[in-house]
Amino acid sequence: MALHHESLVSLQSLLRSKKCSSVEITQHFLKRIEQQNDAVNAFITPTPEQALIQARAADQRRAEGDDSPLLGLPIAHKDIFCTEQVRTTCGSRMLKDFISPYSSTVTERLDHAGMVSLGKTNLDEFAMGSSTETSYFGPSRNPWNHDYVPGGSSGGSAAAVAARLAPIATGTDTGGSIRQPAAFCGLTGLKPTYGRVSRWGMIAFASSLDQGGLLGYSAEDVALALSSLCGFDPRDGTSAREPVPDFFTATQCPFRTPLTIGLPTAFFTDELNETVRTLIEDAKTVLSKWNVRFVPVELPHLSLSIPTYYLIAPAEASSNLSRFDGVRFGYRCDNPQNLHDLYQRTRQEGFGREVKRRLLIGTYALSAGYYDAYYRKAQQVRQLIKRDFVTAFENVDIILAPSTPSNAFRIGEKRDDPVDMYLSDIYTVAVNLAGLPAMSLPMGFHNGLPHGLQLIGNYFDESSLLHLAHQYQSLTDWHKQIPRDCD
Ligand code: GLN
Numbered sequence: 001m002a003l004h005h006e007s008l009v010s011l012q013s014l015l016r017s018k019k020c021s022s023v024e025i026t027q028h029f030l031k032r033i034e035q036q037n038d039a040v041n042a043f044i045t046p047t048p049e050q051a052l053i054q055a056r057a058a059d060q061r062r063a064e065g066d067d068s069p070l071l072g073l074p075i076a077h078k079d080i081f082c083t084e085q086v087r088t089t090c091g092s093r094m095l096k097d098f099i100s101p102y103s104s105t106v107t108e109r110l111d112h113a114g115m116v117s118l119g120k121t122n123l124d125e126f127a128m129g130s131s132t133e134t135s136y137f138g139p140s141r142n143p144w145n146h147d148y149v150p151g152g153s154s155g156g157s158a159a160a161v162a163a164r165l166a167p168i169a170t171g172t173d174t175g176g177s178i179r180q181p182a183a184f185c186g187l188t189g190l191k192p193t194y195g196r197v198s199r200w201g202m203i204a205f206a207s208s209l210d211q212g213g214l215l216g217y218s219a220e221d222v223a224l225a226l227s228s229l230c231g232f233d234p235r236d237g238t239s240a241r242e243p244v245p246d247f248f249t250a251t252q253c254p255f256r257t258p259l260t261i262g263l264p265t266a267f268f269t270d271e272l273n274e275t276v277r278t279l280i281e282d283a284k285t286v287l288s289k290w291n292v293r294f295v296p297v298e299l300p301h302l303s304l305s306i307p308t309y310y311l312i313a314p315a316e317a318s319s320n321l322s323r324f325d326g327v328r329f330g331y332r333c334d335n336p337q338n339l340h341d342l343y344q345r346t347r348q349e350g351f352g353r354e355v356k357r358r359l360l361i362g363t364y365a366l367s368a369g370y371y372d373a374y375y376r377k378a379q380q381v382r383q384l385i386k387r388d389f390v391t392a393f394e395n396v397d398i399i400l401a402p403s404t405p406s407n408a409f410r411i412g413e414k415r416d417d418p419v420d421m422y423l424s425d426i427y428t429v430a431v432n433l434a435g436l437p438a439m440s441l442p443m444g445f446h447n448g449l450p451h452g453l454q455l456i457g458n459y460f461d462e463s464s465l466l467h468l469a470h471q472y473q474s475l476t477d478w479h480k481q482i483p484r485d486c487d
Contacts, residue, residue, distance in 0.1 A: 004164035008221035022072030026055035042160035046119035071114035076166035079120035094350035104201025122156025151181030176428025179440035183403035183452025194435035195240035198233035206316035219469035250463035262297035262396035318362030403452030442478035
């Protein structure tokens with residue numbers, strides 16, 4: 001079997017049994033990136049030279065007896081994680097040539113674990129979007145059908161993994177940006193509990209919501225890499241001091257029964273897309289093979305999550321992105337006439353339309369006279385949404401939901417209708433407002449495009465999510481499907 005058809009877990013055993021070297025695996029993926037990246041625009045910056053240096057170092061470590069679990073395995077990084085040696089663009093003209101003076105904790109931890117970085121992947125500008133169309137570097141394309149979006153904002157990472165240009169990739173999820181592209185591209189994506197993964201060196205969009213995670217082929221593959229990503233980091237003030245389990249071992253345990261799975265009544269209404277409803281019923285039938293009980297759960301404030309998110313996220317973004325002023329780093333306009341002109345033209349020329357829209361909304365919501373009516377109110381509603389989940393988890397182990405209202409949409413279809421675009425996050429944003437862990441896994445296809453099933457877990461209980469997802473994947477093969485041109 002060609003190396004790009006192997007799961008991360010099987011690439012690990014090829015390395016461990018010395019049937020393959022990291023250099024061979026890395027060269028294989030680099031060649032695929034060279035030949036196929038143009039078709040999907042998954043990578044903004046492939047890094048072949050650095051990758052081969054890391055691969056040689058990994059082979060050397062292995063020759064000296066090191067058998068670390070991730071040693072020599074390739075990965076792609078969303079271009080929102082700062083990397084000292086390689087430019088970090090965040091999909092923006094503002095950071096087109098930006099080289100960070102330090103690396104993010106996420107990339108640093110994976111480097112130390114011996115992973116080989118194949119390059120930096122495309123994303124919506126500053127992670128604002130649901131389609132990767134707002135990237136300064138052009139949209140990524142869905143490997144299942146190039147006329148469709150791969151989702152966003154981690155669309156480049158999703159396209160890279162689905163097109164078999166990398167066996168796994170990092171992403172970030174502020175309101176769904178790991179789960180939604182995972183759903184659109186037929187992948188397994190996990191957004192950990194807020195605070196589980198350090199945000200140090202991850203360019204901030206909305207700091208109280210942003211969380212790094214992974215997109216891969218299966219729950220097993222994601223679990224394999226996840227433990228190295230997680231853990232307390234003194235450089236991130238919101239990093240949690242929770243012990244990190246061995247997630248891979250957690251996937252392999254026998255099924256713990258009985259399990260109670262909650263179905264939010266607010267999601268399973270008449271408005272739910274018929275295909276999504278049918279595929280979820282099929283998934284429930286599969287899960288019923290174990291001693292699983294499905295119960296309705298009331299989350300009374302769920303319907304307020306889109307307006308709440310689209311106030312809080314832009315408000316935090318307007319504060320975070322004030323640092324891009326043409327003075328400190330990033331883009332600077334030509335021949336500024338005075339300080340005001342410098343600020344104004346730098347931001348006017350450096351940011352794209354969607355980012356500007358968010359900055360205007362956010363600045364407005366935070367301004368004197370409106371703060372109480374909008375921002376404070378949104379924070380209060382956020383607490384209600386969070387409380388709903390806390391109450392629900394007193395009676396259920398996991399909550400099951402759709403990942404997205406439909407499967408992937410056409411490139412350009414929602415570009416000029418921001419509200420329609422925002423509504424595509426309807427099933428994902430509440431999880432970020434509450435800070436919970438959640439994942440999306442493939443549950444079937446419609447018109448040749450994948451659909452995602454969402455599992456939401458209790459705080460710091462990623463293990464239960466990965467375990468259930470792995471059980472589901474041991475009985476289904478949706479996650480093993482490969483887009484036609486990727487053979
Ligand atoms: N689609 C959402 C937004 O545009 C979520 C983005 C994200 O999770 N980074 O804000």
